[in-house]
Amino acid sequence: MTTRPRTFAATLGLLALTAVWGSTFVLIKDVVERMRVVDFLAVRFAIAALAMLVLFARPVWRLPRGQVGRALLLGVVYGIAQLLQTWGLKLIAPSVSGFVTGMYVVFTPILAWLLLRERIAGVVWLAVTMATAGLAVLSLRGVSVDPGVWLTLASAALYALHIVGLGRWSREQDAFGMSAVQVVAIAIICLLATAPRGPALPPDGSAWLAVLYMALVAGAGAMLVQTWAQAHLPPARAAIVMTTEPVFAAGFAVALGVDALSWRMLAGGALVLGAMYLVELAPRRSVALEAEALHHEV
Template identity: 85%
Template sequence: MTSSRPRTLAATFGLLALTAVWGSTFVLIKDVVGRMRVVDFLAVRFVLAALVMLVLFARPVRRLARPQLGRALLLGVVYGLGQLLQTWGLKLIAPSVSGFVTGMYVVFTPLLAWLRLRERIATPVWLAVALATGGLALLSLHGVSVDRGVWLTLASAALYALHIVGLGRWSREGDAVGMSAVQVAAIAAVCLLATAPEGPALPPDASAWGAVLYMALVAGAGAMLMQTWAQAHLPPARAAIVMTTEPVFAAAFAVSLGVDALTWRMLAGGALVLAAMYLVELAPRPGATVQAEALHHEV
């Protein structure tokens, strides 16, 4: 499989779109899990997403070869566990802190790609990781104590990094739709098991239902489909750095809706994150893109 430069740019902009969606969800989730159990919220969200995807994409699922089916199930389980840990952590800490700690997958991803795939990570990528981490800290942190919520969220970031690396190795453009549906079904199964023995409770009111539907169809099914397709064309480390724009979008939404005031920390943090993305995606060193894509397609 080869990936043309236009296709790579399309994948990058696709990831930017899904991180914009994710950036709109932190405060929304914080509100909903204050009124229903974390496991109930996640179970209802992903069961709805899985039902829609399995109905719409039954044929692509049936076309998946058995190895790809197994890989998609494994990736879904990893992502589902990450969702549980992140949302439990978010219940205990501020959304801004959760956004920063979750964004630490930008550090874990190149480390895992190097350890598991023996993928060489170019120096500009490590520099971009440092820039993105600094930007995330400026955007999100105003002093933080490392309590149980932070540790849960850090564990979720490691699982998200593992998911990114797995997608980077196994995703193929022709399998993206089927793999997305299977992953969401696996996530739903993990979250349903977490509600045992009582089983999931439904959202308590119309506002909660609206949030769950948005999270299921847009930030769940749609985002998984886009990420799986995009990572068929991007190396894992590059994908992780692009996705660190999530808190930038979260801050932009908060300011535009009047929830937060624009501050120098937002501007400086957002500039660092965008500089990191520019470094690895829009202005790579000569030959870096070719080398990275060759490594990506050889594994």
């Protein structure tokens, strides 16, 4: 597969995982009303880690020592981000949490420039601005800057750091092993957060089904897709594609009858999708037009 098809496949992969993440909002809201947030996260990622180790024991064993260390570090960063985001969510409205978490789209190119000296094209900054505006239209009904906002903003910065680190260190041949090690690290962080009494199990069958879906599809599967996809995408582009999560969340909410279609959903979704078009489809069209012009000149 050539570079361009791989890039396109990576973009589709990120879109698929953000659709999965978007489908989980209703499930999470229902489950965390019946069990502690830290218990939910600990059980979810413990199951995901066990599944990954069973499926990918050989890739983990073959992973170079340096990559094991990097994957552990990335998993710790992601696990702390999950905890900060969830603790922040307890103090602020879910809509505000969604917007502030989505600010990783701003932090990612800044961190890529500061840490990697990666040049960020003007069209990417325009896309970042559009995506941020789209998130605001989708999510905000007024903001009060309280401790919950600061906790969530810290989680967004850590998510951005994870995206940048994954973009720097992920290699296609290491995707299985690195994904498994990251999920193990996340599970350890979340299990430590349940100390001293340890995690409580889901209270009933429907909660177990939700946790299993979150663990295997939205946890292990999503981490695998993200790790593979970011071997083929720059961090800033990956972050912008991933801002489609609240668009999918709104779509699922409407489809399931939880929410009504509104102008905010349409306008905010259009801005986010427009941002993705700028960084993913517009450059391809430009290259195609240049090639066509060159062909006509010849």
